[in-house]
Amino acid sequence: MKRRALSLNDIVAEYGQQRVLNGVDLRLDSGCTAIIGPNGAGKTTLFRVGAGVLEPTRGTVTIRGDDPFDNPAIKAEVGYVPHIPSLTSNLSVRRNLQFWGRVLDLTPEYVRERIDELADSLEFHDLLSKDGGELSRGQSQRIAIARGLLSEPSILFLDEPTAGLDPSIRSNLLQLLRRLGTSDKTVLYATHNLHEANQLADDVALLRDGTVVRSESRDEIIAEYSGRRLLQLKLASNEQRSVIRELGYEPSIEGEYVQFEVEPDTTVTDVVEQLADLGVKVEDVRTDENALQHFFEGEDRVK
Secondary structure, eight states, X not given: OOOXXXXXXXXXXXXXXXXXXXXXXXXXXXXXXXXXXXXXXXXXXHHHHHTTSSOXXXXXXXXXXXXXXXXXXXXXXXXXXXXXXXXXXXXXXXXXHHHHHHHTTOOHHHHHHHHHHHHHXXXXXXXXXXXXXXXXXXXXXXXXXXXXXXXXXXEEEEESTTTTOOHHHHHHHHHHHHHHHTTXXXXXXXXXOHHHHHHHOSEEEEEETTEEEEEEEHHHHHHHHOOOEEEEEXXXXXXXXXXXXXXXXXXXXXXXXXXXXXXXXXXXXXXXXXXXXXXXXXXXXXXXXXXXXXXXXXOTTOO
């Protein structure tokens, strides 16, 4: 009988007297599952428990049928990208990744080739000689993602990995994760952005106050919570704003940003790529998240 990739059974996790997870149950196989919840819902703690980093107060975790706290060797199957990247400040990016390769007991030849592959995918060849302490938040995030992917893990936890990334790198990362999600890997993706989850996930679990209150297919969740939303773009040149109207949108100006409404099935990546094709560079993206406001506020429409 095939063993389930990841099971979390009645997970309770506490920090001191504060209970953060309260009886979480999740059972996952291959594909991408988005864990959606507001700040403080317990997403990071859930990922730390699931990846075998934090032992739960109650409940069991199994990875391919093994408990990572009884059999730490099974954690070789897991990649974990935390929300806050952490690199050794006085080592170059290449040496940071090589060090992590030694921790994972990977051969130097494999690590060298894998670093080059990931530098292509995540566009950080120009950062390989820089020290970890010299990187911006977005650059550090790219390297943290590369570190999580270094061993080609079968289970990958990504805790809001697009935070701090510019739109073009975000687009490349989402494409990479889509490829992973359609392979035989198990990808868990924490976010508070329903529209980003729509680009990636097969299934969605809604987490609130340390409890999974709903877990269904992406299409069912998206159908209930999606709607037209406001997109705000900061363009490299104000003169390029007229292009927005050429794409069929009705823009207005909000400070440094041009804003307009898009349909629920229009993704941020779609718009950024359309503009890139027309020679327009996007420096920053903001979206409103009113589609999930009722859920975040805990109203009765969550079943």
